[in-house]
Amino acid sequence: MLMEEKLVVKELEQGKELANQLMNSLNNPSSSSKESNEVLISEILHCFENTISMMMNRDKKKLKRSHERSDQSNKKRRMLEKKKTEKVNICIGSGQEGTLLDDGHCWRKYGQKDIHGSKNPRGYYRCTHKFTRGCLAVKQVQKSDTNPLCYEVKYVESHTCDITRSATKHSLPVSEEAEQKLHDAKHSDDTVQHMKPEELMLSIEDLDYKKDIFRTFSFSNPEMDDDFLEWKDLMASLSPTTSESGITNVRVSCFANG
DNA sequence: TGGATTTGACCGAA
DNA sequence: TTCGGTCAAATCCA
Numbered sequence A: 001m002l003m004e005e006k007l008v009v010k011e012l013e014q015g016k017e018l019a020n021q022l023m024n025s026l027n028n029p030s031s032s033s034k035e036s037n038e039v040l041i042s043e044i045l046h047c048f049e050n051t052i053s054m055m056m057n058r059d060k061k062k063l064k065r066s067h068e069r070s071d072q073s074n075k076k077r078r079m080l081e082k083k084k085t086e087k088v089n090i091c092i093g094s095g096q097e098g099t100l101l102d103d104g105h106c107w108r109k110y111g112q113k114d115i116h117g118s119k120n121p122r123g124y125y126r127c128t129h130k131f132t133r134g135c136l137a138v139k140q141v142q143k144s145d146t147n148p149l150c151y152e153v154k155y156v157e158s159h160t161c162d163i164t165r166s167a168t169k170h171s172l173p174v175s176e177e178a179e180q181k182l183h184d185a186k187h188s189d190d191t192v193q194h195m196k197p198e199e200l201m202l203s204i205e206d207l208d209y210k211k212d213i214f215r216t217f218s219f220s221n222p223e224m225d226d227d228f229l230e231w232k233d234l235m236a237s238l239s240p241t242t243s244e245s246g247i248t249n250v251r252v253s254c255f256a257n258g
Numbered sequence B: 001t002g003g004a005t006t007t008g009a010c011c012g013a014a
Numbered sequence C: 001t002t003c004g005g006t007c008a009a010a011t012c013c014a
Helices: A003-027 A034-069 A075-082 A172-185 A202-216 A224-237
Strands: A085-091 A107-114 A121-127 A137-145 A150-156
Touching: A121 A224
Parallel strands: none
Antiparallel strands: A085 A150, A107 A121, A121 A137, A137 A150
């Protein structure tokens, strides 16, 4: 099964789980509120939207790939094709660009370059465990010229270290939880809602890593609003300069573009 | 003080 | 020769 297909299955499973929660809530009206049911319905609809977007994007990529084969003049692309790469776009809703792109792995910045024809420099990151575990994972992060809230991220090679941030000394489980809560609060984010589906992408690795977190959080939690406010306070207190401090409004679920 | 980031230099591909 | 990618010394920061 392809990674994209796995994502679709995951999304559908999530929708099924949410539907079950909604059914339980409806069977026990005394233990649930109208608001929590609305949240569940909203999440279920979002699961379907994501699934449709994934399938649509998959078809687009097939067309794109066939077109790329005939374009022999693109040196840049040819260089990247030498390695196993995966390109994703990530959009954020606030300006804390330094905190985004936390995909659960530990990255260390090793360079930055001004790219010819691009307004914004490209940052080069390698896995923290490159030398200790020989992990060859590398990613390139560049702010989109057209949309300052969007970042183009290229993943080159995949992690072989099998170590996520939660397993390191910089473990920030609270941040991950907060990140997930942000995911839950996505419908309140007007900025992201206005983005095109193509812009709302996240890496497959990222979703694989988050799947457990996603399932452990209860959407019907009546205290969600309070938690979300706490989370916002937490994010506001995080340093924007560290790559491991969590993600801002990367709420989007999504599909890989690789 | 050790780890992370910055940034100019260097290298290879086209 | 140009440009993208990487290296490594300098610097920053908790």
